Amino acid sequence: MRLLCIAALLGCVMAVHAQAPAEGFPPAVFPSTVTVKQLMLDLIHPSSNDLLLAINRGSQNNNDWATARRAAVTLAESGNLLMQRGRAREGDWVKDAKLLVEAGNAAYKAALARDTVALAAVGPVIDASCTACHKQYRPNVFPKVVTGDGGSK
Ligand code: HEC
Secondary structure (H helix, E strand, O other), X not given: OHHHHHHHHHHHHHHHHHHOOOOOOOOOXXXXXXXXXXXXXXXXXXXXXXXXXXXXXXXXXXXXXXXXXXXXXHHHHHHHHHOOOOOOOOOOHHHHHHHHHHHHHHHHHHHHOOOHHHHHHHHHHHHHHHHHHHHHHOOOOOOOOOOOOOOOO
16 A cells, blocks of 8 residues: 555656756757858758768768768758757748758668668759758749749749
């Protein structure tokens, strides 16, 4: 009987603990450090380059595969960084960023398995994830097509 009481009490204590904010953890929302542009220039673009090079040249040794994994994991987590509050925008932004997460994850899985064919298949998916977002959010690179009288195509 006493054992049962202790078990019940323990259960209760654990339930309360589970609801309390974990000590030492950062808040769910925290400020980002760099701009989207900096992320693009110094994290995302170099990583996608590394990955596309790995695909085009092929990975011969442990170092090559490590480079491919590093680039893939960076791209996957970069997608999450783009979804952070303060960076995410209205519209399809989150959907586009999730594409990057998925492509990065698929590349990571392929690189982990040293599967050249699967890795090569991810190349166009990564490209598509960049372009999908840029089409909507980089109007200086992808100007809106103006149609109708006197409009340019
Ligand atoms: C969810 C949206 C999104 C995704 C996904 C995305 N980008 Fe971007 N990217 C942007 C935006 C917005 C800008 C413009 C940033 C600015 O000028 O402030 C940009 C700018 C850039 C730039 C130019 C930076 C400059 O101004 O010189 C490069 C290079 C770039 N992205 C590469 C990539 C690559 C490579 C990928 C895919 C692997 C990618 N981006 C995926 C939103 C995205």
